[in-house]
Amino acid sequence: MGTDATHERVEAGRAAFVVHSLHERRETLATVESLTGGALASTIVEIAGVSGVYRGGLVVYATELKSELAGVPEDLLRERGPVDPDVAAALAEGGRRRCGAHWGLATTGVAGPEPQDGKPVGLVYVAAAGPGGTTVRRLDLDGGRDRIRGAAVIEALRLLTERIQAANGGPDAADPTATGLVDAADPAGAGRR
Numbered sequence: 333m334g335t336d337a338t339h340e341r342v343e344a345g346r347a348a349f350v351v352h353s354l355h356e357r358r359e360t361l362a363t364v365e366s367l368t369g370g371a372l373a374s375t376i377v378e379i380a381g382v383s384g385v386y387r388g389g390l391v392v393y394a395t396e397l398k399s400e401l402a403g404v405p406e407d408l409l410r411e412r413g414p415v416d417p418d419v420a421a422a423l424a425e426g427g428r429r430r431c432g433a434h435w436g437l438a439t440t441g442v443a444g445p446e447p448q449d450g451k452p453v454g455l456v457y458v459a460a461a462g463p464g465g466t467t468v469r470r471l472d473l474d475g476g477r478d479r480i481r482g483a484a485v486i487e488a489l490r491l492l493t494e495r496i497q498a499a500n501g502g503p504d505a506a507d508p509t510a511t512g513l514v515d516a517a518d519p520a521g522a523g524r525r
Contacts (some may be wrong), residue, residue: 333482343375343482346489351386353496354435357464361390361492362431364402364423365413367441367456370385372485378515398440402426413449415441417468420457428461436461437492439484443477454480459490460495467495 354361373389375383390401395414398404403426404419412419422466426435427465441456443449456471468492517521 339451343489344378345449346486346493347375348352348379350489350492350496351376353493353500354385355381357496357499359385359434360387360432361435361437362384362387362427362433364427364436364438365389365391366393366398366423366439368481368484368488369393370440371481372437372439372488375485375489381408387433389426390430395456398423401430403430413450413451415448415455415457417457417459417470420459420468421461421466424459424461425466434463435492435495437488439488441471441473441480443480443484445477456480456487458484458491460488462495462499464495464499467491492510 337490341384350361351506361376364374364517370389370391373386373391376386383525392398392402395409398419399406399409400482408416408418408422420438423438423440426436427433427438438459438461439456442451442453444453445459448454454471454473456473457469459466459468469487471484471487473483475483
């Protein structure tokens with residue numbers, strides 16, 4: 333099976349785990365995307381039963397929209413630029429708040445082909461904001477634009493999966509890789525530097 337098909341299977345498995353877990357918990361989700369431009373939301377809404385979980389999302393590709401629509405502080409964007417861990421956290425928190433969801437999931441980064449504001453191609457931040465606070469993860473990804481964007485979707489879903497598992501009782505909670513929902517040979521891991 334090719335890399336693209338494997339990526340799609342992993343994305344779908346993680347998205348299914350997130351949707352079904354949030355449905356069981358009677359919780360909702362919102363997304364805020366820059367780097368992934370709607371791919372994260374698209375992956376999530378492919379799952380049957382998502383309408384009871386997914387509140388909606390924002391695609392805030394332009395820097396000023398990160399502030400205007402997602403509520404990221406303008407001074408933070410001015411000082412650090414859009415590719416920053418605190419910006420990722422503010423995106424997730426802003427999406428959660430603006431969409432009235434229990435959880436917010438966000439992506440921001442540089443897909444290339446050129447560096448942006450001194451940040452290298454492949455630098456990505458994903459963030460998950462939820463009832464227990466906000467977690468941000470830095471990713472250093474290799475490959476072209478499509479590979480970086482696809483890996484960012486997988487890693488955002490992985491982060492939210494981990495947060496849901498922790499909320500469900502910690503490391504002994506159901507692991508989607510153990511149930512066959514996600515291929516344990518996750519190609520996003522291969523894309524890390």
